[in-house]
Amino acid sequence: MSxxxxxxxxxxxxxxxxxxxxxxxxxxxxxxxGRLHAATKSxxxxxxxxxxxxxxxxxxxxxxFVVKVLLTIVFVxxxxxxxxxxxxxxxxxxxVPLWEKSVQDDLKHKVSIEKNRKLNVTDKQ
Amino acid sequence: xxTNNVMLTTITKVVTFIILxxxxxxxxxxxxxxxxxxxxxxxxxxxxxxxxxxxxxxTVKKAIPFNFIHMIAVGLLISIGxxxxxxxxxxxxxxxxxxxxxxxxxxxxxxxxxALPFDLGIYLVVVGIALQIxxxxxxDDA
Numbered sequence: 353m354s355x356x357x358x359x360x361x362x363x364x365x366x367x368x369x370x371x372x373x374x375x376x377x378x379x380x381x382x383x384x385x386g387r388l389h390a391a392t393k394s395x396x397x398x399x400x401x402x403x404x405x406x407x408x409x410x411x412x413x414x415x416x417f418v419v420k421v422l423l424t425i426v427f428v429x430x431x432x433x434x435x436x437x438x439x440x441x442x443x444x445x446x447x448v449p450l451w452e453k454s455v456q457d458d459l460k461h462k463v464s465i466e467k468n469r470k471l472n473v474t475d476k477q
Numbered sequence: 478x479x480t481n482n483v484m485l486t487t488i489t490k491v492v493t494f495i496i497l498x499x500x501x502x503x504x505x506x507x508x509x510x511x512x513x514x515x516x517x518x519x520x521x522x523x524x525x526x527x528x529x530x531x532x533x534x535x536t537v538k539k540a541i542p543f544n545f546i547h548m549i550a551v552g553l554l555i556s557i558g559x560x561x562x563x564x565x566x567x568x569x570x571x572x573x574x575x576x577x578x579x580x581x582x583x584x585x586x587x588x589x590x591x592a593l594p595f596d597l598g599i600y601l602v603v604v605g606i607a608l609q610i611x612x613x614x615x616x617d618d619a
Binding site for chain 2: 423426427430431434437438
């Protein structure tokens with residue numbers, strides 16, 4: 353077994369381990385925001401590591417330069433955090449509660465002001 | 478309530494180009510690799526749909542002033558036309574394919590077939606139908 357095979361194996365195993373950790377985090381964390389925190393971060397890095405291993409395998413062992421896999425890495429790295437942001441934002445705006453042991457909620461005041469304004473507008477109509 | 482979706486719009490501007498380039502790649506790779514007109518058209522429709530999600534409906538309509546029903550018609554005409562034109566000029570059955578190796582200076586040899594315009598017709602029909610269905614549902618305010 354050559355060195356590059358060992359490196360590729362380590363990358364694949366790390367990616368699988370990170371994806372597994374993300375899945376465990378989705379089950380174990382108490383509220384939506386903690387679960388998204390676990391899901392987006394660790395799953396993104398897991399996918400990136402597995403794709404990097406695939407790219408290295410095809411580059412060095414099969415002698416092919418596969419651009420699609422690199423594009424996948426860039427794409428996942430760009431879009432997964434924004435997807436997590438949009439999900440948590442919409443969850444907050446429809447009023448999904450935080451974990452009861454949370455100590456600080458900086459957005460509470462602003463979102464309640466916006467809600468009151470919206471209610472007033474609908475009353476006037 | 479005016480929301481500030483600066484993250485979504487910024488990422489849309491970057492990601493739409495990646496998806497569009499990948500859809501064109503899939504369209505041209507269809508002869509020798511996985512891909513083709515159908516999946517390329519669906520990817521293009523997905524990229525345009527991401528623009529509709531990231532921006533306003535009116536803004537995107539200004540940026541992409543296509544009538545998608547006309548796009549479906551043009552795609553069908555191109556697909557039928559490839560069959561009819563080869564039938565008229567060469568006295569062979571309908572939809573017979575021709576291929577030829579063409580030498581282009583500086584770029585090398587291309588293997589051009591009449592299957593490519595046929596695939597272009599499929600591409601246009603798929604883009605037009607997918608966007609027409611989704612936009613008709615989205616604009617339904619009732």
